[in-house]
Amino acid sequence: xxxxxxxxxxxxxxxxxxxxxxxxxxxxxxxxxxxxxxxxxxxxxxxxxxxxxxxxxxxxxxxxxxxxxxxxxxxxxxxxxxxxxxxxxxxxxxxxxxxxxxxxxxxxxxxxxxxxxxxxxxxxxxxxxxxxxxxxxxxxxxxxxxxxxxxxxxxxxxxxxxxxxxxxxxxxxxxxxxxxxxxxxxxxxxxxxxxxxxxxxxxxxxxxxxxxxxxxxxxxxxxxxxxxxxxxxxxxxxxxxxxxxxxxxxxxxxxxxxxxxxxxxxxxxxxxxxxxxxxxxxxxxxxxxxxxxxxxxxxxxxxxxxxxxxxxxxxxxxxxxxxxxxxxxxxxxxxxxxxxxxxxxxxxxxxxxxxxxxxxxxxxxxxxxxxxxxxxxxxxxxxxxxxxxxxxxxxxxxxxxxxxxxxxxxxxxxxxxxxxxxxxxxxxxxxxxxxxxxxxxxxxxxxxxxxxxxxxxxxxxxxxxxxxxxxxxxxxxxxxxxxxxxxxxxxxxxxxxxxxxxxxxxxxxxxxxxxxxxxxxxxxxxxxxxxxxxxxxxxxxxxxxxxxxxxxxxxxx
Amino acid sequence: xxxxxxxxxxxxxxxxxxxxxxxxxxxxxxxxxxxxxxxxxxxxxxxxxxxxxxxxxxxxxxxxxxxxxxxxxxxxxxxxxxxxxxxxxxxxxxxxxxxxxxxxxxxxxxxxxxxxxxxxxxxxxxxxxxxxxxxxxxxxxxxxxxxxxxxxxxxxxxxxxxxxxxxxxxxxxxxxxxxxxxxxxxxxxxxxxxxxxxxxxxxxxxxxxxxxxxxxxxxxxxxxxxxxxxxxxxxxxxxxxxxxxxxxxxxxxxxxxxxxxxxxxxxxxxxxxxxxxxxxxxxxxxxxxxxxxxxxxxxxxxxxxxxxxxxxxxxxxxxxxxxxxxxxxxxxxxxxx
Numbered sequence: 036x037x038x039x040x041x042x043x044x045x046x047x048x049x050x051x052x053x054x055x056x057x058x059x060x061x062x063x064x065x066x067x068x069x070x071x072x073x074x075x076x077x078x079x080x081x082x083x084x085x086x087x088x089x090x091x092x093x094x095x096x097x098x099x100x101x102x103x104x105x106x107x108x109x110x111x112x113x114x115x116x117x118x119x120x121x122x123x124x125x126x127x128x129x130x131x132x133x134x135x136x137x138x139x140x141x142x143x144x145x146x147x148x149x150x151x152x153x154x155x156x157x158x159x160x161x162x163x164x165x166x167x168x169x170x171x172x173x174x175x176x177x178x179x180x181x182x183x184x185x186x187x188x189x190x191x192x193x194x195x196x197x198x199x200x201x202x203x204x205x206x207x208x209x210x211x212x213x214x215x216x217x218x219x220x221x222x223x224x225x226x227x228x229x230x231x232x233x234x235x236x237x238x239x240x241x242x243x244x245x246x247x248x249x250x251x252x253x254x255x256x257x258x259x260x261x262x263x264x265x266x267x268x269x270x271x272x273x274x275x276x277x278x279x280x281x282x283x284x285x286x287x288x289x290x291x292x293x294x295x296x297x298x299x300x301x302x303x304x305x306x307x308x309x310x311x312x313x314x315x316x317x318x319x320x321x322x323x324x325x326x327x328x329x330x331x332x333x334x335x336x337x338x339x340x341x342x343x344x345x346x347x348x349x350x351x352x353x354x355x356x357x358x359x360x361x362x363x364x365x366x367x368x369x370x371x372x373x374x375x376x377x378x379x380x381x382x383x384x385x386x387x388x389x390x391x392x393x394x395x396x397x398x399x400x401x402x403x404x405x406x407x408x409x410x411x412x413x414x415x416x417x418x419x420x421x422x423x424x425x426x427x428x429x430x431x432x433x434x435x436x437x438x439x440x441x442x443x444x445x446x447x448x449x450x451x452x453x454x455x456x457x458x459x460x461x462x463x464x465x466x467x468x469x470x471x472x473x474x475x476x477x478x479x480x481x482x483x484x485x486x487x488x489x490x491x492x493x494x495x496x497x498x499x500x501x502x503x504x505x506x507x508x509x510x511x512x513x514x515x516x517x518x519x520x521x522x523x524x525x526x527x528x529x530x531x532x533x534x535x536x537x538x539x540x541x542x543x544x545x546x547x548x549x550x551x552x553x554x555x556x557x558x559x560x561x562x563x564x565x566x567x568x569x570x571x572x573x574x575x576x577x578x579x580x581x582x583x584x585x586x587x588x589x590x591x592x
Numbered sequence: 593x594x595x596x597x598x599x600x601x602x603x604x605x606x607x608x609x610x611x612x613x614x615x616x617x618x619x620x621x622x623x624x625x626x627x628x629x630x631x632x633x634x635x636x637x638x639x640x641x642x643x644x645x646x647x648x649x650x651x652x653x654x655x656x657x658x659x660x661x662x663x664x665x666x667x668x669x670x671x672x673x674x675x676x677x678x679x680x681x682x683x684x685x686x687x688x689x690x691x692x693x694x695x696x697x698x699x700x701x702x703x704x705x706x707x708x709x710x711x712x713x714x715x716x717x718x719x720x721x722x723x724x725x726x727x728x729x730x731x732x733x734x735x736x737x738x739x740x741x742x743x744x745x746x747x748x749x750x751x752x753x754x755x756x757x758x759x760x761x762x763x764x765x766x767x768x769x770x771x772x773x774x775x776x777x778x779x780x781x782x783x784x785x786x787x788x789x790x791x792x793x794x795x796x797x798x799x800x801x802x803x804x805x806x807x808x809x810x811x812x813x814x815x816x817x818x819x820x821x822x823x824x825x826x827x828x829x830x831x832x833x834x835x836x837x838x839x840x841x842x843x844x845x846x847x848x849x850x851x852x853x854x855x856x857x858x859x860x861x862x863x864x865x866x867x868x869x870x871x872x873x874x875x876x877x878x879x880x881x882x883x884x885x886x887x888x889x890x891x892x893x894x895x896x897x898x899x900x901x902x903x904x905x906x907x908x909x910x911x912x913x914x915x916x917x918x919x920x921x922x923x924x925x926x927x928x929x
Contacts (some may be wrong), residue, residue, distance in 0.1 A: 256857055296739040
């Protein structure tokens with residue numbers, strides 16, 4: 036079964052032109068490696084003192100070297116030893132790396148810890164340095180140099196195998212297989228290899244490419260070179276001594292090495308990408324919903340007493356302008372008022388909210404309509420703002436709170452410092468003053484131990500605490516308008532009620548206008564002064580919650 | 593847990609692994625040297641040596657002791673700064689290395705600076721202009737560098753700057769302490785050549801992780817707070833994106849040292865690698881082992897520094913790996929099978 040799937044992966048990979056070209060080059064190199072010596076037009080070892088360092092010509096297509104030997108023949112004849120050298124190194128790495136890598140998952144913690152330290156130890160040694168040492172200890176030969184390289188390739192295989200197997204042991208089908216009583220060996224045979232072999236194929240192609248490059252680097256140092264037998268690296272290193280006479284000479288072996296290394300890498304990429312695509316093919320593709328025929332008709336703007344936010348005829352396009360998702364939305368939010376913007380997911384309420392705050396994702400755009408901030412310190416036309424302008428609005432005029440609050444905080448910085456940063460971005464106060472203000476704000480959003488919270492990182496906070504921190508940040512600039520985008524949706528019911536109480540208190544104490552975006556009708560019915568119902572990109576109904584859903588509000592009260 | 597105990601624990605954690613790794617690596621390389629079977633007595637004394645002379649010389653080098661005793665003697669001496677004596681020149685290895693090491697150190701620091709500045713700058717710009725011409729150029733250069741033998745970069749630099757334009761010397765060295773200006777003239781090309789691979793790796797990793805970080809909610813959150821673009825980029829996105837790039841930098845350090853060997857040979861620099869290469873041709877085991885020890889120590893110290901910096905800029909990532917420590921699976925159920 037696994038064999039069939041792998042063959043499928045390979046065949047699919049070969050649909051890519053790059054993969055076909057890469058495979059062609061690899062096959063050519065294999066042919067050269069086996070028959071290169073026989074196919075070479077001239078004897079690669081024959082010296083000719085009369086034709087030393089000749090340029091390319093009809094007698095010698097790629098010219099001759101410092102001993103008058105034919106470069107093309109040496110390149111062809113050298114392929115075998117170069118390839119064998121790289122294969123030797125990669126083979127040693129494969130042998131030493133794969134089984135210990137697998138064993139590190141099964142043989143217990145002590146073995147695991149020690150084997151990881153051994154791997155670390157090998158990874159401290161540079162290829163070149165170990166090759167210098169090994170050829171120094173054991174004598175200079177291609178085998179000695181390649182053994183040194185192979186030993187250092189082993190950690191790569193160890194880690195790759197271990198990571199692939201680790202990923203597998205966490206998947207549900209292996210757990211299921213264990214529950215059904217399959218033996219470990221059976222699990223290994225049926226599941227593990229089919230998962231690991233493609234990974235190993237990719238790693239091997241990449242390792243061969245690097246081994247070829249390493250061989251040539253070592254040859255430059257004279258390591259692993261056994262004159263007069265040619266390898267690509269040996270050709271390169273001898274060319275370097277005659278750089279002033281033949282500055283182009285390193286091009287031929289250099290280009291050949293680049294070509295092969297590039298082909299191996301391209302081949303590895305093709306296999307990996309195809310494999311990754313296989314894994315993804317089962318996932319649902321998200322398609323933009325088609326606009327239905329019976330579009331609901333929108334309602335007109337209803338003016339309010341002391342407007343803080345006015346949105347008129349707002350249209351938002353997605354997919355880079357191809358699809359319109361919000362079709363002319365108009366509403367106002369007044370001072371001290373709590374307005375609920377409700378609708379199912381995909382109704383356009385979040386896009387509306389993002390457009391109002393200037394935080395539309397790439398590909399989404401406000402295509403028409405106006406958004407104005409009124410009152411407070413003067414009207415602002417939000418539609419005309421650039422990023423610098425927004426920075427003066429978001430914070431001091433609009434505060435924003437999101438769903439999944441912890442993700443909106445920088446995971447690497449203490450939350451108190453993030454609040455201080457927000458405070459100081461909008462006012463010219465010292466660090467100490469900002470810190471005192473931060474503690475004050477934390478207290479005012481009902482965090483019981485503000486000093487402790489100040490020093491905590493986002494992942495150390497509960498959902499409710501994180502939302503309180505985010506609220507503290509949102510009100511730190513003393514805004515007129517607070518926008519809560521599904522801010523309580525992910526919280527459990529009790530915490531939700533607490534956070535809503537907090538928001539209501541802020542509206543009452545500070546005279547904030549609150550726009551609450553949610554899909555939760557119960558929250559809206561109980562909490563909001565006024566409701567905007569969003570459906571397929573339009574506001575289809577609005578008014579006091581009791582008017583919009585008399586039955587719902589009746590049931591609540 | 594008091595903060596002092598906490599930071600003590602962090603320090604122990606930071607150091608215990610490198611110490612183990614150091615012991616394993618030095619033991620393995622020392623054993624390798626012993627297994628090589630180089631016979632200094634025969635080489636040094638020549639063919640006419642009597643068995644008595646050979647035995648005396650072996651005794652002098654401590655080669656008549658059991659292997660484990662030899663290793664711990666060597667390690668003990670090494671920790672006090674005594675790396676033994678060259679078989680051939682009788683110069684203390686520590687002396688030769690301490691003369692050669694500053695060459696590599698100054699070169700490596702300059703190369704590292706180039707790698708961070710060039711690679712980091714390219715990676716950031718590529719991420720900010722994702723899909724633009726600069727981004728495509730950076731990825732083309734990076735994948736090109738991955739298929740070029742590393743020393744070709746150095747040769748190209750020599751051909752262009754030393755042979756063609758005659759701006760900089762093609763080889764040689766002046767110590768920094770002697771004349772910083774001259775040092776820079778000689779160190780510029782080798783360290784540029786040395787930095788290429790690391791710069792490419794950093795650029796690629798930083799681009800990837802910065803593109804990822806810029807899509808994170810906390811970047812949106814920073815915008816929602818009205819923080820400036822620069823602040824959002826440097827303090828929020830880059831701080832989190834720098835972690836993986838720093839890890840890559842840590843992995844690059846052994847490669848940097850390996851590259852230094854090649855650079856020393858190409859630019860005729862009197863560094864540790866030249867010493868080791870020379871010793872390699874003479875099978876001068878103590879010198880090779882001294883060079884290996886220095887290499888291992890440098891790599892481990894750099895790793896400790898990288899880890900400490902990582903712990904500082906992304907504390908939650910370090911904590912995450914600790915809490916996510918995996919229990920070897922299947923082991924518990926293995927007995928039933």
